[in-house]
Ligand SMILES: CNc1ncnc2c1ncn2[C@@H]1O[C@H](COP(=O)(O)O)[C@@H](O)[C@H]1O
């Protein structure tokens with residue numbers, strides 16, 4: 138990370154709802170992984186995009202491949218998830234929904250089930266360490282893998298939802314947006330919805346996906362990742378916007394990710410402005426804090442400086458994010474109380 142955010146943003150209690158596990162791996166953790174696997178000849182420059190640097194979205198997906206080589210056993214996943222949770226907690230995140238795509242790896246004996254179990258174990262370990270952060274898990278579907286894998290993933294998520302007492306709350310649909318089509322995944326997503334899994338879907342992250350977005354919005358999802366090209370100014374349409382507004386579907390907005398991945402030309406042109414001005418639920422998130430060299434405090438500060446938001450407005454933004462978590466109402470109430478209790482200290 139290049140710049141530390143100011144104290145206000147670091148002390149601000151925050152909710153993180155869009156964080157991919159393997160995109161969130163810090164430089165420190167990458168170092169540990171590299172020393173475990175020196176034969177891979179991986180260097181830091183291959184796993185993160187620094188200040189002022191940009192990559193095409195396609196190049197970003199190459200970075201994930203490199204990280205996946207480094208993280209390929211239960212032991213790695215346990216370490217990575219534990220480190221990531223501790224880092225979010227140290228950044229003032231009080232509630233975190235982590236998402237990750239279960240992988241299997243013949244060489245290390247990793248199974249998809251073992252993958253999810255390792256993440257759950259990390260969550261439980263962090264809880265017993267007494268970290269002041271409530272962590273939940275969303276099982277991710279990589280869109281590139283098609284219908285069958287999607288269905289298999291939903292079944293796994295269902296099992297874990299039942300066996301983890303609310304730790305697994307839902308599903309994420311992600312992966313290279315230029316590969317595959319949402320229509321192939323619709324049956325799996327419908328099944329997920331019907332069995333009570335919440336849905337957060339990457340939608341219109343790249344241009345020209347109106348048809349797919351229209352189809353996926355018919356579910357409708359519980360939250361939208363990015364939604365960069367939904368509105369007419371970006372080549373989307375008023376009818377897509379109307380569907381999002383009518384169903385009051387919150388957007389998870391990741392400024393640095395979109396600027397560094399070049400789907401948005403610069404911070405001031407980020408679609409946060411469009412949705413926030415409308416009063417539509419807009420949630421500031423990191424996406425991949427490791428790959429994009431950022432953290433949530435920094436994203437809030439960038440939002441404030443780019444769009445001229447006061448500390449009060451930023452407070453409201455972080456507090457309102459509580460309404461859109463996937464955990465039940467009792468958790469929302471607890472978090473709201475926590476925010477109230479912390480307010481005097483943050484505004485001291
Ligand atoms: C930059 N915008 C993005 N758009 C779409 N999918 C993304 C993404 N950033 C991350 N992922 C998804 O998350 C995976 C890495 O974490 P996990 O191995 O699942 O923990 C990537 O392989 C991709 O499927």
Ligand SMILES: [Zn+2]
Nearest residue numbers: 157311362424
């Ligand atoms: Zn994402």
